[in-house]
Amino acid sequence: xxxxxxxxxxxxxxxxxxxxxxxxxxxxxxxxxxxxxxxxxxxxxxxxxxxxxxxxxxxxxxxxxxxxxxxxxxxxxxxxxxxxxxxxxxxxxxxxxxxxxxxxxxxxxxxxxxxxxxxxxxxxxxxxxxxxxxxxxxxxxxxxxxxxxxxxxxxxxxxxxxxxxxxxxxxxxxxxxxxxxxxxxxxxxxxxxxxxxxxxxxxxxxxxxxxxxxxxxxxxxxxxxxxxxxxxxxxxxxxxxxxxxxx
Numbered sequence: 001x002x003x004x005x006x007x008x009x010x011x012x013x014x015x016x017x018x019x020x021x022x023x024x025x026x027x028x029x030x031x032x033x034x035x036x037x038x039x040x041x042x043x044x045x046x047x048x049x050x051x052x053x054x055x056x057x058x059x060x061x062x063x064x065x066x067x068x069x070x071x072x073x074x075x076x077x078x079x080x081x082x083x084x085x086x087x088x089x090x091x092x093x094x095x096x097x098x099x100x101x102x103x104x105x106x107x108x109x110x111x112x113x114x115x116x117x118x119x120x121x122x123x124x125x126x127x128x129x130x131x132x133x134x135x136x137x138x139x140x141x142x143x144x145x146x147x148x149x150x151x152x153x154x155x156x157x158x159x160x161x162x163x164x165x166x167x168x169x170x171x172x173x174x175x176x177x178x179x180x181x182x183x184x185x186x187x188x189x190x191x192x193x194x195x196x197x198x199x200x201x202x203x204x205x206x207x208x209x210x211x212x213x214x215x216x217x218x219x220x221x222x223x224x225x226x227x228x229x230x231x232x233x234x235x236x237x238x239x240x241x242x243x244x245x246x247x
Contacts, residue, residue: 024049027218034239036232039221046222047089047213055217062100064220065211065245066108067197071204075184076164083109083117084185084200087193088211088222095137099144100215102186106152107213109184111245112238117144120163120182121156122192128170129159138188153177160185166191209234219243 017020023035037046053062065088074080085105090097098121106117121142125135137155142156155178162172162179169180187193201208210237212221219242222233 010038020049023033024053028053033243034219036236038219039227050216050220056215057217058213062097063215064101066086066105067208067210070207072082084197087197095140098141102145102154103149104214105184116176116183118152118182119184120158120178121186123157126158126162136239151209
């Protein structure tokens, strides 16, 4: 499959000796339906296996990941459930990649939660409260995301409190259909997304499931090498639900 990239049959055989590549090939060939890896594999190996062997959905250009965060405080999201993206893969997305991440995560939320996503494009500014090129990227990404899926509720740029706290959202972003009631949080880069999910998990005592890849032709997932056995079980169950929706 990688002959055009200069991979010899001998090299391909060596690659297939790695369990994550062998598992991805089993998905590609239809022997199994999905794979979960990462407990003993690096993210780079898992992502390469997903991209090179499973491939992307038609029309999807950006492989990204999301986390399902389940908080003890049920006032956030849907009964305490929030989707975070991207905290596991795309390091510094440009405006087009960030718009892809927003729309893809919104669609994943629809698929798994059976309700409409309210997608907040996060920044350190809310509706022009600061000026910077990083903010401009988020604003442009939000505009592109709305063009890609006009039916989806997407708004930004906004700070975390404006996205999640109704009183703050009403004050900082009056008239927004997302502010104060977001259930999908889109972070501007991997730094912020990864830091946020780990802090939420540890400080808020939240359950974190992921990173779960989105955009691939078949569902598959990476895991933190610090994951617990229960994390593996739960992420596998999430993939099975997503797989049923693919059929």
